[in-house]
Amino acid sequence: MNEKIEYGFWFWSHKLAGILAMLAELSKYKLDEIEIGIIQNDLKGTNDELNQWTNYPLYGKYFKMDLQFAYDAEEKLDMIHIKIKTNSILKEKLEALNLFQCMFTKLEKEN
Known part of the structure; x- marks a missing residue:
């Protein structure tokens, strides 16, 4: 099964590194600090409402x-x-x- 899905959510900005670390783990991607920067x-x-997005592939x-x-x-x-x-799986x-991520005030990337 190779169907694609789009899934979205919001999170507090200070959780960015933690969210990226979890996504990298799901895809088995080696994420580094430079990419987070x-x-x-x-x-x-x-701006989400003005449809102004930045893209980054893993x-x-x-x-x-994507x-x-x-x-x-x-x-x-x-x-x-x-x-x-990503893949619907x-x-x-x-x-x-x-x-x-909604349950935690902070999510930090492990070094």
Whole structure:
């Protein structure tokens, strides 16, 4: 089964590194600090309601994820909207990741 899905959710901006680390783990992608910095920098000037997004692909060992990020129009720099296009096999795991991240005030990337 190689169907594609798009799954999206919002999260507080300070969780970006933790969210990226979990997505990288799902796809078996080696994420580094430089890439996190690139995504943070590329977020400048984005706005979900104005359809101004930044894109970043994760070409993992198991799955490819096309990620889109934008700051939330109302919450500004405090909240990020993410859209993930990937294999439908990951849908339940992405839903679980979203529920998981909502339960925690902080998510930090392990070094």
